[in-house]
Amino acid sequence: MSRYENPLIHRSPHSKSIGKALKRWESPLAGYLFISPWLLGFFALTLYPMMLSLYYSFTDYTLMKGMDWVGFDNYKNILLEDDKFVQSLIVTFKFVVVSVPARLLAALLIALALNKAVTGISAYRIAIYFPSLIGGSIAVSMLWETIFGVDGWMNRFLGVFGIQGRGWISDPQTALWTLVLLTVWQFGSAMVIFLAGLKQIPRELYEASSVDGAGRWTQSWRITLPMLTPVLYFNLIMAVIGAFQMFTAAYVITRGGPMNSTMVYAVYLYERAFNRYQMGYASSLAWILLSMIAVIAGILALTSKYWVFYETESKGG
Amino acid sequence: MVMRRRIAYLAAAAFLAIVLSACSSGNDTIPTRPQDGESVKLRIMWWGAQSRHEVTLRALEAYTKANPHVTFEPEYSGMDGYLDKLSTQAAAQNAPDIFQIDPSWVADWASRNQLIDMTDAIDLTNIDAKLTSIGYIDNKLYGVPLGSVAHGMIYDKAAMEKLGLSVPSMGWTWDEFFQYAVDAKVKLGGNQYLTKDYAGDYFAYSAYQYAHGKGQLITNDGKFNVDRTTFLDWAMRWQTLREDGVIPPADVNASDKEFDPAADLLVKGNILIRLAFNSSFGAWDSMNPGAYALVTMPRAEEAGGWLKPSLFFGISPFSKNAEEAKKFVNWFINSQEAGEILGTSRGVPVNAKVAAAIESSLSDADRAGMELYNATQKHGQQWSPGASGWTNWVDKDWSLVRDELSFGKKTPEQAFDALQKLAKEYGK
Numbered sequence: 069m070s071r072y073e074n075p076l077i078h079r080s081p082h083s084k085s086i087g088k089a090l091k092r093w094e095s096p097l098a099g100y101l102f103i104s105p106w107l108l109g110f111f112a113l114t115l116y117p118m119m120l121s122l123y124y125s126f127t128d129y130t131l132m133k134g135m136d137w138v139g140f141d142n143y144k145n146i147l148l149e150d151d152k153f154v155q156s157l158i159v160t161f162k163f164v165v166v167s168v169p170a171r172l173l174a175a176l177l178i179a180l181a182l183n184k185a186v187t188g189i190s191a192y193r194i195a196i197y198f199p200s201l202i203g204g205s206i207a208v209s210m211l212w213e214t215i216f217g218v219d220g221w222m223n224r225f226l227g228v229f230g231i232q233g234r235g236w237i238s239d240p241q242t243a244l245w246t247l248v249l250l251t252v253w254q255f256g257s258a259m260v261i262f263l264a265g266l267k268q269i270p271r272e273l274y275e276a277s278s279v280d281g282a283g284r285w286t287q288s289w290r291i292t293l294p295m296l297t298p299v300l301y302f303n304l305i306m307a308v309i310g311a312f313q314m315f316t317a318a319y320v321i322t323r324g325g326p327m328n329s330t331m332v333y334a335v336y337l338y339e340r341a342f343n344r345y346q347m348g349y350a351s352s353l354a355w356i357l358l359s360m361i362a363v364i365a366g367i368l369a370l371t372s373k374y375w376v377f378y379e380t381e382s383k384g385g
Numbered sequence: 386m387v388m389r390r391r392i393a394y395l396a397a398a399a400f401l402a403i404v405l406s407a408c409s410s411g412n413d414t415i416p417t418r419p420q421d422g423e424s425v426k427l428r429i430m431w432w433g434a435q436s437r438h439e440v441t442l443r444a445l446e447a448y449t450k451a452n453p454h455v456t457f458e459p460e461y462s463g464m465d466g467y468l469d470k471l472s473t474q475a476a477a478q479n480a481p482d483i484f485q486i487d488p489s490w491v492a493d494w495a496s497r498n499q500l501i502d503m504t505d506a507i508d509l510t511n512i513d514a515k516l517t518s519i520g521y522i523d524n525k526l527y528g529v530p531l532g533s534v535a536h537g538m539i540y541d542k543a544a545m546e547k548l549g550l551s552v553p554s555m556g557w558t559w560d561e562f563f564q565y566a567v568d569a570k571v572k573l574g575g576n577q578y579l580t581k582d583y584a585g586d587y588f589a590y591s592a593y594q595y596a597h598g599k600g601q602l603i604t605n606d607g608k609f610n611v612d613r614t615t616f617l618d619w620a621m622r623w624q625t626l627r628e629d630g631v632i633p634p635a636d637v638n639a640s641d642k643e644f645d646p647a648a649d650l651l652v653k654g655n656i657l658i659r660l661a662f663n664s665s666f667g668a669w670d671s672m673n674p675g676a677y678a679l680v681t682m683p684r685a686e687e688a689g690g691w692l693k694p695s696l697f698f699g700i701s702p703f704s705k706n707a708e709e710a711k712k713f714v715n716w717f718i719n720s721q722e723a724g725e726i727l728g729t730s731r732g733v734p735v736n737a738k739v740a741a742a743i744e745s746s747l748s749d750a751d752r753a754g755m756e757l758y759n760a761t762q763k764h765g766q767q768w769s770p771g772a773s774g775w776t777n778w779v780d781k782d783w784s785l786v787r788d789e790l791s792f793g794k795k796t797p798e799q800a801f802d803a804l805q806k807l808a809k810e811y812g813k
Contacts, residue, residue, distance in 0.1 A: 131476045132497035143620045217648065218640040235636030240792060327788040342469050344777050345476075 082269035122350035131345035134245035156336040164311040167248045175255035200256025209320035216246045240329035258303045265299030294377045301376045425706045428481035430460040432467040437730040444726045475499050482704040492773040495527040500699040506711035511736045516694045528697035532732025536690045537763035539661035548572045555760045559683040570631045570682035580658045582638045584623035585787025592682045595766045596689035606770030609808040620797030635791040663754035664732040670750040677740040679757040690761045693768035695732035782807040
């Protein structure tokens, strides 16, 4: 039996007199009551809308007009005939493949730098975490325009060195990368989790290995990184899911342009839903996105046993 | 033990009650249909520049002063995102009581049952039937026109005079326009140009096709009507300007945001001429007082510019105070008081009497707008809202082609083919 007993389940002589079945049913009831606000929220605000959108995805549903059941037509059209869908996928994959590793690397390096016992370290941590709190906001998106616009700070800065900048945001070759940069800058939550992971690594491992003559590089490679893989795995999954759904910056800063170079999946979905009012079509797009994320998360989960290292395993092996 | 369990349940129940009541706070007022004279609050939404916001807010105040039982909850913004917001609200049956719409949306919105019939409440006696015709669908008035505007161009008169350039004159031609761009470049600095890259601009090209007598880009019955020869001629002229560096490079062109003081190429001094509605003159004038002037849209065999009803007010079918909303809309267009406050912020007032009455009190900026209006009225094109359902083609598909032309990713021929192909999705 677990050391931590559920305080709501009483194992006293009195309760034995009550029927066991009843007790089993009754005891968790209080627990369910406690979590009922979240259960309600889940059913009413998550599950119900999801099921509704699944239903819509099989209909030709134009907002404020009628709805017709069309079976798999939306899916067929999207997968076989929609050029813009293909283009938005390409843009999204580009964004995910570059932004996720870059963001995790930034988070890890900064977590390593902050994992030191220096006076005032918490002040540094707060300062560095701060951008992540505001990074997803409209205000920062506007700020990005001021920095990377044609007459932005970036170009003025480059101008000091006599370099002729460009309209970073309005040029299709660079627009997506400014958005990647914005995403990387929001490394805070991943960094905090890395920091917690670093603190979990037992000191003894470092002490023992240094006695055995391991240098810093070997320690990082053989101890820190393997011990961090569970945290890395978690951060990776979260970052991938987040990156696939990226919307705000692409919508506010570039509106998917110029030349659809930042037309990420969610922006395209939004265009179908709220510019063209094709809710059925947009719901199908949403479910395709969900399936894609599920498949990719599944692949990561399946491969994780080859590279994610849990401490409990080490005791056996 | 039983006691402890009871306490646990009680705690859970109390907790749940607190959470649920916290969730539901704010929903405690049950809306009822107010009686005549009972105080009502009307939600009203519009888009525009700062100058329009200011006068509209003053008009709302004046109305409340005269009708103390009516107060307003205004929502106003720029054009960016306005339609998205309104559509979302409408889909949730939560659109404002009164909202501003573009003439081209009226038919679409009426067919979606998002507008109510206002026939019985609006006095149209002094209003030109040409302006109201768009608001009528099946003999029911779904949209009320707020003003009439002329489409032309705005130019930086101060800068041109300083550079020793001759200023354009009313009734000029497209040939003169293109020649002017080339001539002006000699006197302009490295990052200064006469005008934007308008090759893929829906409105600029519309004016060009009108001027060459080829009509609207989409016919009233919803047929693709971009004339291939005219479009190629147009796009080739721009391509030459682009290659010679007479118009801004693509990334500068794409950074332009109308009315944004930090991103409007005209306001920043990067260009000297851009397309404009006369009603927007005040917005630009306020950013750079006294610098600008208006000129007619260039012409060819025919005029390029046109007059059109600028904006409409519609009333939501979910409004609980529709009667009060109608009264307000009637006041907004027909009372001289409103006309005096609003000036030409939404174009020349639709009520001819109001327009005549306020003419003497117009500001200089409004007067400049009137001049263009009168010049365009003489030879203007007949404007039509076109077929419904093409908004996305105008907004999104043209923007893409605009960028592709400007970044040199498509030749004029390819651009035409793309527009034709994309149009197939909308054609009926």
